[in-house]
Amino acid sequence: MQSRQRLVALVVACALFMQTLDSTIIGTALPAIGASFAVDPVRLHMAMTSYLIALAVFMPMSGWVADRYGTRNVFRVAILIFVGASIGCGAASSLAELVAMRIVQGFGGALMVPVARLALLRAVPKSELVQAMTWVTVPALVGPVVGPPLGGFLVTYAAWPWIFWINVPFGILGICLATAYFEDIRGEQRVPFDGLGFVYSGLAIGGILFGFELMPLRDLVGHAGHALAAAGLIAVLFVGGFVRSLQFTALNSIAFADLDERQMSRATGFTSMAQQLSLSIGVSIAALSLSLSAALRGEAAPQPTDYAVAFIVVTVLVLLSAVSFLKLESDAGAAVSRHATTVGGAARTPSDPRT
Numbered sequence: 001m002q003s004r005q006r007l008v009a010l011v012v013a014c015a016l017f018m019q020t021l022d023s024t025i026i027g028t029a030l031p032a033i034g035a036s037f038a039v040d041p042v043r044l045h046m047a048m049t050s051y052l053i054a055l056a057v058f059m060p061m062s063g064w065v066a067d068r069y070g071t072r073n074v075f076r077v078a079i080l081i082f083v084g085a086s087i088g089c090g091a092a093s094s095l096a097e098l099v100a101m102r103i104v105q106g107f108g109g110a111l112m113v114p115v116a117r118l119a120l121l122r123a124v125p126k127s128e129l130v131q132a133m134t135w136v137t138v139p140a141l142v143g144p145v146v147g148p149p150l151g152g153f154l155v156t157y158a159a160w161p162w163i164f165w166i167n168v169p170f171g172i173l174g175i176c177l178a179t180a181y182f183e184d185i186r187g188e189q190r191v192p193f194d195g196l197g198f199v200y201s202g203l204a205i206g207g208i209l210f211g212f213e214l215m216p217l218r219d220l221v222g223h224a225g226h227a228l229a230a231a232g233l234i235a236v237l238f239v240g241g242f243v244r245s246l247q248f249t250a251l252n253s254i255a256f257a258d259l260d261e262r263q264m265s266r267a268t269g270f271t272s273m274a275q276q277l278s279l280s281i282g283v284s285i286a287a288l289s290l291s292l293s294a295a296l297r298g299e300a301a302p303q304p305t306d307y308a309v310a311f312i313v314v315t316v317l318v319l320l321s322a323v324s325f326l327k328l329e330s331d332a333g334a335a336v337s338r339h340a341t342t343v344g345g346a347a348r349t350p351s352d353p354r355t
Contacts (some may be wrong), residue, residue, distance in 0.1 A: 005183060008123045011136035011177045012116040015075075016136060018082065018170050019109045019339040020143030022152075025163045028151040032160040039095050047196065050099045052280040054106025057202045059273035062114035064193050072184040074111055076175050082108030083171035114272040116178075121256055121268065122185050129256070133249045140283030141244060205277060254332060282314060289313040 026033075026048055034041035058215040066074045085105035092098040124132045154162040166298075255271050 005124050005128065005132060006135060007177065007181045008120055009132045011181065012113075012120045013077070013136045013138070014170060014174045015112045015116040017143045018167055018174070019055075019113050020141075020290075022086070022143075022145050022164075022167065023048075023107070024144045024147030025089070025151040025154075025166075028148045029155045029160045029163050032155045033098070035294075036160065037095050037098075039091075044095065047098050047102055049093070049280065049283075051102040051106040051109075052276060052283070053206055054103045055110045056205050056273055056276040058107050058110035059114055059276060060201055060270060061113050061193070061198055062272070063118065063268050064191065065111060066115045066118055067186060068193075070184040070186045071115055071122070072178055073181040075115045075119065075167070075178050075182060078108050078111035078115060079171045079178075080108075081105075081176050082112055083168055084108075086164040086167040086171075089164040090353065099187075110272075111124055113266040117272070118150045119178075119182050119185070123183065126256075130249060133253050139249045141248065146322060205273075258332065262352040281315065285317065286310045286314050 030041040030044045030047075033039075033047070034044055037044075044296075062074075070134060082105055085108055088101035089098055089105060093100055120136070121129070151163050154160070154166070233355050255265060259267050287310075289310040290302050290306050293309040294300075294302040297303075297306070299306070
């Protein structure tokens, strides 16, 4: 892979790092934010889910916007929106202001990551896509690992607004690198924006996620949450991170392996939306399982057993998702595998339609 392509991949990684970091860093800061707003930290879950919901709602439009206004322009504007909203989050003086800024932040992230991924797909030949995704995967997976301890450090030794203001230097770096190395690629065909479809999908996605979010609401008090912190979150995390890195690289490569140029922009937005939707639904189902398990046992607050039930439910969902991969054809992703495949008994070396 050429040095310019590596730099484009690093720009994408920078965007993914900001998005994944921002999804997790707020968790350990909720008690400090609640104390600042004089609000029960349990109510602050909307500050987390509003961001995820905004990501899922607005991601489907990212491909059309990039085709219309150019990947470089849209990416830089998206970072400006994301960073500006991050500053607004840190300056918020109430829960309503924080949630509003998180929605704006989610809108910026919804444009930022899919457009960055689209720029990478158009800059890198399919035969080099897996290698490029490796450069993207590692920084993206660092975000969820670094987020909670970094949030705790900033809250302890600085102040909670810094969990949002830390995005500013990463955003500036992303804008500079995108200006230098991104090509301002636009779609060859001007396809009309499906406004009605966007409204319908937004209402459906927002309604589903918001509904899931409201279902498990209870007065969860006590120290049950410490069960997670006391779990032994290092060996398991190492193995889990290793497996997720393989999964992330494989899924993001095969998702675009057999698509042509005309399908790329819409596919990036749709894929990113599906990922965020599944992430949000997974969190909501886990919370619902936790609440229902405690309720069925007649407990006022979740106990360690209830957390085990929630993890088992999520594990079953992940295992069920693997069934869909059994339907893939044997030569799926051949364009990015660099290996010869057999079609009709004859050996075939995958060729990249872009080269």
